[in-house]
Amino acid sequence: MKLYENHVLPHLINYACGLPAIEKQRKKVVPMAEGRVLEIGMGSGLNLKFYDREKVEFVWGLEPSKGMRRKAGKNLEASPVEVRWLDLPGEEVPLDDKSADTVMLTYSLCTIEGWLKALGEMRRVLKPGGKLIFCEHGEAPDADVRKWQERINPVWKKIAGGCDLNRKIPRCIEEGGFRIRDMESDYVDSPRFASFEYWGVAD
Numbered sequence: 668m669k670l671y672e673n674h675v676l677p678h679l680i681n682y683a684c685g686l687p688a689i690e691k692q693r694k695k696v697v698p699m700a701e702g703r704v705l706e707i708g709m710g711s712g713l714n715l716k717f718y719d720r721e722k723v724e725f726v727w728g729l730e731p732s733k734g735m736r737r738k739a740g741k742n743l744e745a746s747p748v749e750v751r752w753l754d755l756p757g758e759e760v761p762l763d764d765k766s767a768d769t770v771m772l773t774y775s776l777c778t779i780e781g782w783l784k785a786l787g788e789m790r791r792v793l794k795p796g797g798k799l800i801f802c803e804h805g806e807a808p809d810a811d812v813r814k815w816q817e818r819i820n821p822v823w824k825k826i827a828g829g830c831d832l833n834r835k836i837p838r839c840i841e842e843g844g845f846r847i848r849d850m851e852s853d854y855v856d857s858p859r860f861a862s863f864e865y866w867g868v869a870d
């Protein structure tokens with residue numbers, strides 16, 4: 668299993684998360700980041716090229732998987748902004764209270780086992796007036812799609828590194844102590860069971 672997680676999964680995630688429909692989503696949210704940014708579950712660094720270097724001081728890239736950090740090599744080299752790695756999970760953010768201006772959460776909340784604790788950590792490290800920018804796939808609004816999400820989820824979780832297909836993203840964010848200020852949601856691609864997304868800003 669370790670071989671799969673460290674050497675196969677990073678390539679699969681990098682491919683799936685780099686598809687054109689997902690890139691289009693990244694373009695909508697990542698340029699809103701400013702100041703000191705904490706990215707939760709940075710993965711292979713697919714957001715990096717969308718940061719506005721005029722607005723971003725640097726990015727803390729929190730990523731617990733060694734395989735994903737290795738896969739990020741090329742994107743790191745080409746990054747317009749400085750990246751400081753934090754090799755811990757989102758449940759244990761090693762930063763002081765009120766130290767980040769932006770928390771960036773893209774396609775990671777689905778995978779974080781202790782999502783409530785992790786959101787509490789994001790809340791803790793965010794400065795007053797700072798913002799949580801999110802773009803996540805989750806529970807679909809249509810009953811037929813939700814049925815497929817439930818059916819597929821047990822197998823999907825095993826092959827996709829623990830990713831939950833049907834997390835109730837807005838509810839998770841609000842239970843984590845944030846107020847959603849602005850949010851859109853829609854199917855952004857196919858298959859529909861994995862492509863209903865929620866994106867926006869919370870504080």
Ligand SMILES: C[S@@+](CC[C@H](N)C(=O)[O-])C[C@H]1O[C@@H](n2cnc3c(N)ncnc32)[C@H](O)[C@@H]1O
Nearest residue numbers: 684708709710732735756757773774775778779
């Ligand atoms: C689907 S990938 C998304 C990566 C990246 N955020 C993106 O937008 O491409 C999910 C990432 O969450 C990471 N992850 C898994 N468990 C985590 C945890 N407990 N805390 C933080 N990140 C975690 C995985 O290692 C993986 O890199």
